[in-house]
Amino acid sequence: MFFALIAFGFNYWPMIFVAMVSLVVYPELKMAEAGYVMLIVELLPAGLLGLMLASLMAAFMSTVDTHINFGASYMVNDIYRRFIKKSASEKHYVRASQISTVLMLTFAVAIAYNLDSVSDAWYYMSVLTAGYGIVVVIRWFWWRVNAWAEIAALAASGISSTLLSPKFGKMIGYWDSIPHLDWQYRFLIVVSLCTAFWTTVCFFTKPTSEDHLMKFCAKVKPFPTFWGPIYKKYPDIGWNPHFRRSVLHWTLGAATVYSFCFGVGNFLFSNIFSGSILVLAATLLGLIILVTWKK
Known part of the structure; x- marks a missing residue:
């Protein structure tokens, strides 16, 4: 929670x-994301301008490198090596x-070329990953x-989000x-369709082996609420009995983070009273979490 704060x-x-400053200084901008660049160019002196450009390039390059490397790793180790070519030489892999790196970069460049703005990319990514989010959480509980x-969920999210993309539709x-x-x-539609689809797939495919589920539970120690068959057969592997307390702490933690976030925002915009109330609320909520954490 400290990281979230x-x-x-x-x-x-x-x-x-x-x-927000860029929107005030440049109210006539056709592309809102250009305001940040214009502020950098107009306000920063030569030395800081060079440092800013270097930091932006470093951040961009590190992000691209990371995605290229783990993307190639997924494609080769998790798919190609596991299902297609199982016993080739390391040179082959x-x-x-x-x-796979060249193919992914080509695909990424093609998508970027067809986007009109950075915000289009964010909107598409939010919808693209929407259908997968619920199953990633539920797998720990069910x-x-x-x-x-x-x-x-991954396939349905990719297909439905693309079909509902304005650029693709046009x-x-x-x-x-x-x-x-x-x-x-579009986000809600993708979530609804994907949730219905992956839930249906659950009941039409074989469950994970009992031995694997038992080892998972012994290591992770999940809540037994939705692990009925495994819990009945292995009741002594260290299940977590504090489901209600965890839900309460999650709710209080989310309220703490939101209160603190908007409290700081109110201070920045000189709303001292509102900011003080929100930060005080965040402090009290955080103390409640600390006091009840080990009870």
């Missing part, structure tokens, strides 16, 4: 503040990773979730024939 309470507000359910030619949908409605 720092990340949301301090880390994001400078960026939000600068973005290195070559396969190089080819014994019936298996690998096929997660694969189904390119194919059907976007004008359906009602206009803002991204939040």
Whole structure:
């Protein structure tokens, strides 16, 4: 929770503040993301300008490198090596990773070329990952979730989010024939469709082996609430009995982070009274969590 307080309470507000300043200074901008760059160029002196550009390039390169490397690793180790070519030489797998890297970069460049703005990318990514989020959480709580359910969620999320993408719809030619949908409605549609799909897949495919589930529970120690068959057979492997307390702490933790985040924001915009109330509320909620943590 401390990380969340720092990340949301301090880390994001400078960026939000600068973005709002750019909207005030450049109210006529056609592309809102250009305001940040214009502020950098106009306000920073030569030395700091160079340092800022170097830091932005370093951040960009490190992010791209990371995604290229783990993307190639997933493609080769988790798919190609496991299901297609199981006993080739290491040199062969290195070559396969190089080819997968080129293919992923080509695909990424093609997508980036067809985006009109950075915000389009964020909106698409939020909808693209929407259908997978629930199954990633539920798998820790429900014994019936298996690998096929997660694969189904990934596939359904990718297909449905792409079909509901305005850019793709206009390119194919059907976007004008359906009602206009803002991204939040597309988000909800994708979540609903994917949840229904992966839940159905759960019941039409075999569950994970009992031995594997038992080892998982012995290591993770989940709540027994939705692990009925495994809990009945292995009641003594260290189940976590504090489901209600954990839900309470999660709720209090979320309220703490939100209160602190908006409290800091109110201070930045000179709303001292509102900021004080919110930060005080965050402090009290945090103390409640600390006091009740080990009870």
